[in-house]
Amino acid sequence: MAVLGVDFGTSNSAAGIARDGAAHLIQLETGDMTMPTAVFFDFDSKKMLIGSAAGAALLAGEEGRYMRALKSLLGAPLMREKRNLLGEKLDFIDVVSRFLARVKAAAEAQAGTQFERALSGRPVRFHADDARNAQAEVDLREAYLRAGFEDVAFMYEPEAAALANRSVLAEGDLGLIVDIGGGTSDFTLFRNGVDAIDILASHGVRLGGTDFDRVLSLETVMPLLGRGSEIRHAFGGETHTAPATIFNDLATWQKIPFLYAPESRRLAKDLAQYAVEPEKFGRLVSVLVDELGHDIAFAVEAGKIAANKEGAGKIDLAVVERGLGVSLEADQLEAVLGAMTRQMAQAALVTLEQAQVAPQAVTHLVFVGGSSLMQVTRGALAEVFPEAAVHHGSALTAIVDGLSLAAEGAFS
Ligand SMILES: Nc1ncnc2c1ncn2[C@@H]1O[C@H](COP(=O)(O)OP(=O)(O)OP(=O)(O)O)[C@@H](O)[C@H]1O
Ligand SMILES: [Mg+2]
Structure with a gap:
């Protein structure tokens, strides 16, 4: 029975088989062996877009729900919470399984064979906590089974990399x-x-890298949206610092979709009403209402890569407000x-x-x-x-x- 090797990554995924002792990768997208681990539930076409198409729909401003870094949710109780997506009740294991089913179908079309089994990579520790770490593999296994594989074995991702690189030693x-x-x-x-x-x-x-994005966003972008800024009490002249959670979630790839709910919008509007610097919280409100969290995360990631490569980059926030942006220098990368x-x-x-x-x-x-x-x-x-x-x-x-x-x- 044929076995497909699958690297289900937080940011990018890939699949392949061995041919004549060499790795032969599946072209998951036109001209590309890797595919962004991302999905977009398009509310207009009622379709689930996968990979680069998901990112393109998000950046084009299509109406829908985008998700990336789903791997980081494996092992958490909310993986098994059902939600209404395009008229179906789905949990996140279903979402991962549909992504894996796409990988399986592409591999079968190109290899001309059915893959009943998968050898999947896994991080050595999904989580520091033992129970959560074990649950994450249970969740991922279930996603492979729901995707149509009869069985799945796991290998630590760095062990796989060792096999692929041993010839340099x-x-x-x-x-x-x-x-x-x-x-x-x-x-x-x-x-x-x-x-x-x-x-x-x-x-x-x-x-x-998604944690790099998170701390860079918290340090450079979120202050423009009110992080660390003061909120007046409804009565009296005292103030307190705006609560941190909403900014932490907005800076964290896998948590962004959960912010697009009435409660967070209400909280942001309340903060804006009593803010010492209301223009900052006005941006926060529009980011939540217009669902721009992922656009910000992509801008931070692009700024990070540019600053690393060229010594200086810019986090362009024009989607939030015309002309808004922050510059990012290489020495800030070191500091942050x-x-x-x-x-x-x-x-x-x-x-x-x-x-x-x-x-x-x-x-x-x-x-x-x-x-x-x-x-x-x-x-x-x-x-x-x-x-x-x-x-x-x-x-x-x-x-x-x-x-x-x-x-x-x-x-x-
Ligand atoms: N040119 C680059 N310079 C710096 N960082 C980059 C560059 N290209 C990609 N990255 C970062 O690398 C990360 C993705 O790397 P990779 O594809 O190896 O992860 P993954 O396999 O999906 O995740 P994991 O193995 O942790 O599940 C992202 O955080 C991305 O921002
Ligand atoms: Mg990886």
Whole structure:
């Protein structure tokens, strides 16, 4: 029975199989082997759009509900809460399963075969909490089954990346995979053998590029919408700082859809009424009413990538208000994201402790995952492994390459 390798990522997904000992990826979108892990429930056409089409509909201002970073919700009780979407009662497991069904259909059309089984990647830790971490895999398994797969096996994402990158190591070399993705950072320490690898330890932490976006948004954009600003009491001259939750949610990819409810709009309007700086809260109200949360998140992500690549970027907020925007310099990335990247480096060291290996013994540091393209992450990780040779694997496809190679063997 044919087995499909699937990397269901927080930000991007990919699928593939092995052919003649090499990974062969499925073209999930025209000309592209990866596809944004995003959906859009289009209220006009009553269709569920998937991947790039979902993002395009959102940016075109179509009426509907956009969702990204669904993987971050796995394991949370709300995965199983049913909601009304396009006239159907669906829970988020259904939403993930429809996304996976699209991946399955594309793979079957291109490979000319049915895939009854999947080898899925998973982060080493979906959550720090053990119960939630276990529940997340239960939820993801159920999504694969509802998508029409008869069975699914799981492999740690960084272990898959180790399989795909072992050729850069000589026999006996000690490699550390550093996979910094959208939702999690994952590490595998392995020794390269003659025809296999020996996995010594894997560890991970729930921090990734979407968290970079969140803190950047909180520090630079949310203050323009009233974060940290004062609210007058209805009676008397005293003030208090605006509640933080609404800004935290608005800055967090997977929480944005939940803000588009009457309660948050009412709260924002109340805040605007008593605000010391009402123009800021006026923006908050219009962002919630016009449903611009994801547009802001995309603007922050684009500013982050530009600042990282070119040294300076801009978070363009013209959708919120004409001419509105903030500039973002590379040294701000270090200031705002530094603490988080040090936590990632700490998690890498925990991986080594688990195997009782000293950092100096690591001969190769292999970077994969989209957020490994950030200078701040590279710097923080390279600092703790100064002796290691640095190799950059393919940022967005290393995990699916390894899953493709391992897929057939996963059920035998
Ligand atoms: N050129 C770039 N520079 C910096 N960051 C980037 C770049 N391209 C993508 N990213 C970031 O990489 C992240 C996505 O990486 P990736 O596709 O590896 O994650 P994922 O596999 O979907 O997530 P996870 O593995 O955590 O579930 C996003 O946060 C994105 O903003
Ligand atoms: Mg990934």
